[in-house]
Amino acid sequence: MSSAELTNTDSDWKLPSQRKVGMICLIITESALFTIFVVAYVWYMGKSLNGPFPKEVLHVPWLASIALFGSSFTVTIAEKFLHKGNRALFHVWWLLTIALGAYFVYFTGAEWYHLIYKENLTISTNVFGSTFYALVGLHASHVIIGLILLSIVVISSFRGKLDPGHSEHVEMIAWYWHFVDAIWVVVLTLVYFISVNY
Amino acid sequence: MASETIVDPDFKVPAPERVGEEGKTWSHVIQNLVFTVDHKKLGLMYIGSGLLFFVVAGIMATLIRVQLFFPRSTFLDPDVFNRFFTMHGTAMVFLVGMPMIFGFANYLIPIMIGTRDMAYPRLNAFGFWVFFFSGLLLYFSYFGAPGLYNAGSAPDVGWFAYSPLTAKAFSRGHSTDYWTLSILLGGIGSLATSINILVTTFCLRCKGMTLGRMPLFVWLFVVVAFLVIIALPPLSACQIMLTLDRYLGAKFFDTQAGGDAVLWQHFFWIFGHPEVYILILPGFAIANEIIPVFSRKPIFGYPIMVAATVMIAFISLGVWAHHMFTVGMTSLGNTFFAISTMVIAVPTGIKIFNWLGTMWGGKLHFELPMIFCLAFLFQFLIAGLTGVMLSVVPFDWQLSDSYFVVAHFHYVLIGALLYTLFAGIYYWYPKAFGRMPNRKLGLWHFWLFTIGFHLTFFPQHISGFLGMPRRIFTYEAGRGWEIWNQLSTIGVIIQIPGILFFVFNLIYSYFKGEEAGDDPWDAWTLEWATTSPPPEYNFEKTPEVRSRRPLWDLKHPDDPDWKFE
Ligand code: HEM
Ligand SMILES: [Cu+2]
Numbered sequence: 001m002s003s004a005e006l007t008n009t010d011s012d013w014k015l016p017s018q019r020k021v022g023m024i025c026l027i028i029t030e031s032a033l034f035t036i037f038v039v040a041y042v043w044y045m046g047k048s049l050n051g052p053f054p055k056e057v058l059h060v061p062w063l064a065s066i067a068l069f070g071s072s073f074t075v076t077i078a079e080k081f082l083h084k085g086n087r088a089l090f091h092v093w094w095l096l097t098i099a100l101g102a103y104f105v106y107f108t109g110a111e112w113y114h115l116i117y118k119e120n121l122t123i124s125t126n127v128f129g130s131t132f133y134a135l136v137g138l139h140a141s142h143v144i145i146g147l148i149l150l151s152i153v154v155i156s157s158f159r160g161k162l163d164p165g166h167s168e169h170v171e172m173i174a175w176y177w178h179f180v181d182a183i184w185v186v187v188l189t190l191v192y193f194i195s196v197n198y
Numbered sequence: 199m200a201s202e203t204i205v206d207p208d209f210k211v212p213a214p215e216r217v218g219e220e221g222k223t224w225s226h227v228i229q230n231l232v233f234t235v236d237h238k239k240l241g242l243m244y245i246g247s248g249l250l251f252f253v254v255a256g257i258m259a260t261l262i263r264v265q266l267f268f269p270r271s272t273f274l275d276p277d278v279f280n281r282f283f284t285m286h287g288t289a290m291v292f293l294v295g296m297p298m299i300f301g302f303a304n305y306l307i308p309i310m311i312g313t314r315d316m317a318y319p320r321l322n323a324f325g326f327w328v329f330f331f332s333g334l335l336l337y338f339s340y341f342g343a344p345g346l347y348n349a350g351s352a353p354d355v356g357w358f359a360y361s362p363l364t365a366k367a368f369s370r371g372h373s374t375d376y377w378t379l380s381i382l383l384g385g386i387g388s389l390a391t392s393i394n395i396l397v398t399t400f401c402l403r404c405k406g407m408t409l410g411r412m413p414l415f416v417w418l419f420v421v422v423a424f425l426v427i428i429a430l431p432p433l434s435a436c437q438i439m440l441t442l443d444r445y446l447g448a449k450f451f452d453t454q455a456g457g458d459a460v461l462w463q464h465f466f467w468i469f470g471h472p473e474v475y476i477l478i479l480p481g482f483a484i485a486n487e488i489i490p491v492f493s494r495k496p497i498f499g500y501p502i503m504v505a506a507t508v509m510i511a512f513i514s515l516g517v518w519a520h521h522m523f524t525v526g527m528t529s530l531g532n533t534f535f536a537i538s539t540m541v542i543a544v545p546t547g548i549k550i551f552n553w554l555g556t557m558w559g560g561k562l563h564f565e566l567p568m569i570f571c572l573a574f575l576f577q578f579l580i581a582g583l584t585g586v587m588l589s590v591v592p593f594d595w596q597l598s599d600s601y602f603v604v605a606h607f608h609y610v611l612i613g614a615l616l617y618t619l620f621a622g623i624y625y626w627y628p629k630a631f632g633r634m635p636n637r638k639l640g641l642w643h644f645w646l647f648t649i650g651f652h653l654t655f656f657p658q659h660i661s662g663f664l665g666m667p668r669r670i671f672t673y674e675a676g677r678g679w680e681i682w683n684q685l686s687t688i689g690v691i692i693q694i695p696g697i698l699f700f701v702f703n704l705i706y707s708y709f710k711g712e713e714a715g716d717d718p719w720d721a722w723t724l725e726w727a728t729t730s731p732p733p734e735y736n737f738e739k740t741p742e743v744r745s746r747r748p749l750w751d752l753k754h755p756d757d758p759d760w761k762f763e
Contacts, residue, residue: 013406016401017401018317018401021396021401025393025397029389032427033431035431036431036436036465036468040435040439040450040461047456048456124446126456127450127457130449130450
């Protein structure tokens with residue numbers, strides 16, 4: 001049985017799109033998950049008994065943040081070109097999005113390397129370390145999942161498997177990517193701007 | 199007018215042959231279950247495995263009660279006792295309550311909204327198997343935790359796993375890790391299933407099934423699924439943090455390093471309180487279907503029922519700390535959580551009055567599902583009253599962690615949830631298997647179980663008042679607790695044959711039950727419009743509805759509901 005048979009074809013009976021409702025639900029769930037990690041971070045701000053403390057070791061990741069926020073724009077532009085049927089420009093902007101996201105992940109890796117080996121801050125050093133790595137790590141893992149999804153899209157497009165009927169799939173992946181970005185707004189503000197004062 | 203059909207009558211199709219009747223072997227049956235993505239089979243698998251875990255967790259409860267029969271009893275070791283109450287509570291909430299309600303949702307929602315399957319059938323199968331393995335993982339801790347050589351270890355930290363009981367220093371070995379991973383895994387399954395329920399109800403309703411015409415059952419499950427996707431991630435976050443603490447030495451709940459043990463309680467109950475509504479709203483959902491049909495009246499106050507449900511769900515997200523009155527919050531905190539808890543009694547009361555309003559002046563039919571629902575109403579009332587009592591802070595200070603609390607929540611979980619599950623199983627049994635459940639056996643089940651249940655849990659109110667704490671493995675003689683404990687244990691012994699009658703009924707009626715026909719209860723929702731059991735695709739042609747009671751319209755073409763809506 002094909003899925004076409006399952007959908008009601010009557011034009012006067014419209015129901016919301018499955019993919020959109022599904023993605024909205026997923027985003028609600030993920031937001032609830034992040035909320036708890038954010039609350040834990042806030043709760044433990046200034047409560048570490050020993051150093052290093054945030055203000056000693058954290059530096060605002062300007063470049064990485066610009067890269068991540070920029071990738072929300074590039075993905076939107078890429079989508080526009082996909083809609084217009086311009087494959088070449090779609091690929092360019094989509095690959096640029098992936099590159100920006102990848103740079104962000106690279107930055108997180110470098111930052112963690114520095115923190116662990118130069119500053120001696122690990123997840124078990126103090127409550128700051130625990131909450132910092134948990135929250136930032138949760139976000140980074142979402143960026144990595146996003147990168148995998150973005151790559152799947154571009155690979156299937158190169159292999160000619162992405163037809164216009166899939167544009168809603170692509171749109172949903174863009175939604176997810178915007179969500180990951182929005183979370184970074186919260187994490188950036190909280191971790192790098194507010195908690196460094198404690 | 200009489201010729202006008204509201205529900206197209208030829209969406210029915212002949213019943214497929216039953217498994218087993220065409221000489222299928224066991225390996226066929228098993229393959230059929232393992233590879234299936236059919237929402238009805240998955241629904242029955244959820245309910246079946248829920249019943250299996252129910253029996254296991256019930257045996258543990260019985261052993262706990264036997265231990266408490268005499269003061270200073272040595273029937274169980276203290277360690278074994280702790281493991282039993284932990285495994286009992288965890289299993290009853292996560293391996294019995296959750297899967298049973300998802301089983302009902304899976305089986306019924308697609309048929310009730312007139313579609314052929316859940317929105318994501320494979321995700322559905324994934325959800326079931328993840329749940330099932332999480333259950334096996336939990337019990338595997340008996341073998342795996344300290345290695346088989348040291349068999350007999352299992353989590354012993356309570357179903358709430360309060361820190362620092364769960365810290366590496368206090369919980370050696372891996373039993374707590376099995377607990378954590380099992381809960382995390384089960385949570386993933388529940389989230390997948392809930393998202394599936396939401397997408398199915400929003401995107402796959404048959405023509406004419408507007409939100410205002412959905413059966414209340416479906417409405418309540420929409421609310422439940424929303425509660426799950428908001429309240430379960432905090433629990434998953436707890437498990438992730440605890441695992442980080444135990445494996446990587448993180449300090450989330452380590453008070454030696456500035457961590458906070460009470461934070462666990464907040465996070466746990468932010469999940470834990472909504473969880474009790476996740477469990478009880480499906481009970482209400484089942485009652486919403488059964489009470490009107492056996493009163494021969496449409497449900498009283500449909501929109502108010504929906505509003506009250508949404509209100510309950512909303513408020514339940516803001517009352518979690520009534521489980522923490524005794525940890526020493528500020529009096530502002532206590533007041534807030536006491537009042538918000540009491541406020542929940544309002545929409546809950548509205549529901550009870552609407553059920554009574556439905557029965558008022560109706561023609562009551564005391565079939566098995568209805569009797570269980572009536573007992574549910576009465577028992578839930580008692581549970582609600584003791585709940586409001588507990589929300590009064592000084593009262594809670596007196597009785598927190600006493601047997602009074604045990605009595606309260608068992609009146610909710612058994613007296614309300616389990617009774618509606620029994621009612622639902624009897625009600626939809628003819629739909630699923632094409633045969634009627636046996637009434638005589640069902641009555642034996644009802645009376646034995648009900649007498650046993652009240653004998654078990656009512657005395658616990660009293661032993662609680664007399665100061666008996668919960669979770670103690672034994673007690674001294676001469677405090678006036680013996681008689682109440684002994685009544686309790688005798689009550690459990692009476693419940694056991696009740697359950698045996700129930701299980702026997704399920705098996706016996708499958709082979710020997712009366713043929714049910716498509717619509718044995720003369721009901722009015724869509725699932726009764728197809729054959730019993732329904733074919734794999736539910737309906738030959740997707741139906742079209744024009745009112746809340748499509749089957750009533752079909753059966754009474756001269757007096758259809760849609761004329762009045
Ligand atoms: C509807 C389904 C309900 C379920 C499944 C349920 C279940 C539970 C459970 C498991 C506990 C024990 C917590 C512990 O181990 O410390 C508990 C405690 C409590 N319940 Fe309920 N409950 C329900 C309804 C209610 C209602 C309607 C109220 C009040 C209007 C209420 C008020 C309380 C309070 C205040 C406590 C705290 C007792 C203490 O910690 O000493 N509950 N409930
Ligand atoms: Cu509660």
